[in-house]
Amino acid sequence: MNGEGFSPIVIPGNVWDQESTATILRNRDIAGLFKLATKYTGASQVRLSVATGIPQGRISQISRGQRQVSDLVVFERIANGLGLPDHARVLLGLAPLGPAASARADDDEHQEQADDLAARLDAASVIDSTMVMILSTDTNNLRMLDRRMGAGPIADKMRAHIAQINRAHHHAVRPGVRAELAEVLAEASSLAGWQAIDTGAVNDAWDHYERAKSAAQEAERPAVLAHVSGEQAYTLIEIGRPAEAVELIRYVHQTHRGQIPALLRAWLSAAEAEAASVLGDEVTCRNALDQAARLLPEDDWPDPELPYLALNRHHLARWRGNCLVRFADPDTVEDLRGALAGMDGTFNRAEAGVRCDLGHALLAGGDPDAALPHIQRAQQLATMTGSRRQRRRVDELARLLNRSLN
Known part of the structure; x- marks a missing residue:
């Protein structure tokens, strides 16, 4: 059940204002009331049983019309379990809870939420720079697995990894650790975005990159922001909008030109060349490839400061071939x-x-x-x-x- 049987049943407020609902309540049609709960919340008989305290077998009999409800105590359980507002309780023949009961319910809900938030904050408070480094290492390991195996075999690990980072970042209070988590979240989300592109899930890819950009901005890491923004342009290429991809990559390059290392600038130039080749613009493509070659550092790859970039002279030759084969x-x-x-x-x-x-x-x-x-x-x-x-x-x-x- 994955906890489903214990989650509260919350029927939308406007349902109680419908005339058809009023008829069900006036007739004390409990089978109809259960159908409403199932229709608007997807509640199973298990959830109805837990919410009302009525055995599941009896719920089944009531729902099939084989058993009627006549006991006032049972009506009260049903009203409480399905969260009937006061005007609906009156139509069912029950007394309204009134302001005092509502206030107690509000207080209980406030305390429950306060306890839940405190628990989440406590869980996030154990994250320090060492744990952030471990999470970053996990991202790099997933990146290497992705290169070898593709997205499919590591999909579950990827989702769990991002969820863990996102949860920790969302409830991190200390600014320094929060910024470090934001950077890790940006890199992990960018990897997930590239995997989504590769598997054809372009909507998911766009969402991953939007999350990555927001996290990179919070982390105040121009290189990470430039990289994830450049990768996002590939979603535009995939949906047949290469001109917009060229425009986006150029904007990213010009905006961050003085803040990012030469290796990343070379990568952006190569990405612009690829988008231009898809567009059919050979002049722009060749100029961008030449610029990438000029910017490419002589130092051996990989650069530990840019673990998400795979670019050396062999990779650039691969990129050049990918572009120029179209011409x-x-x-x-x-x-x-x-x-x-x-x-x-x-x-x-x-x-x-x-x-x-x-x-x-x-x-x-x-x-x-x-x-x-x-x-x-x-x-x-x-x-x-x-x-x-x-x-x-x-x-x-x-x-x-x-x-x-x-």
């Missing part, structure tokens, strides 16, 4: 082969994308036999990671391949 660039095949050779084997979903691009480029170059193993491997990886985004591309390439081979 039939003759150098795309070599770019993609170099990117594939430089991948470390942990980016299974990304490898699926590279192989899709390489298969596409080889098909465009008239070499379907060379494209075949890449498309087949991309299909395996997309299936393994549950990537609907890559599966769409694989299916399209498979159709093109069949036409080329037949």
Whole structure:
């Protein structure tokens, strides 16, 4: 039951003002009253039994019209259990509770809420910087699992992780810890947003990124805010609005230009190039790729300050190939082969994308036999990671391949 049988039954106030409800009450039609509770709250017979103190078997008999209620004490239990307001109690033939009873109920509810809030605040108060670091490490571990396995196998862990961080952040009082939790929440929500894009849940993705942006703003971390805002642009690409994606990424880059590291600026430039390539704007695409190459630091990746970014010269080559394959660039095949050779084997979903691009480029170059193993491997990886985004591309390439081979 998951606690459902013990939750109070709250019928919307306007239901008691309906004429049909008044008729039920005047007729003391308890079966009809139970039907109202089920209709407007989804209350099961178990919940009705717990709320009214009437055995479930008797609830069933009353609901089927096999048993009538005549005892005033039982009417009182039903009225209390279903939360009848005073005017509804009068129609049922019961005395109103009056202001004193209402005040006592209000006091009880206030105390219950106060106790609940105090318990939540106490639970959040145990979170310190060490625990925040542990939560951040958990996010990084989930990120690595996502790269290898995709979103599906870790979906439950991801939901529980975000719920835990969100709960702690929502009730954190100390400003320093609250800001640290906000940063972790932003990064975890951004990861969830990317997973939602990959599985085709674009509405969920947008909501994850909105939560991530709010948390990043509270944490006062421009780099995190720029990253999650840039990733959110991919939801626009997914729904066929690449021009708005280009506009958003440019705005993010210009707004945070002086506050974010070069690696993140390179990532934003590459993201702009991808959006421009989808738009069909080759000039903007190439200019953005060139800018990304200029901005990319020489230092080895990963950057511990930017754990959410996977970008080095091999990844940029992958990105370049993904963009320029749309313009039939003759150098795309070599770019993609170099990117594939430089991948470390942990980016299974990304490898699926590279192989899709390489298969596409080889098909465009008239070499379907060379494209075949890449498309087949991309299909395996997309299936393994549950990537609907890559599966769409694989299916399209498979159709093109069949036409080329037949």
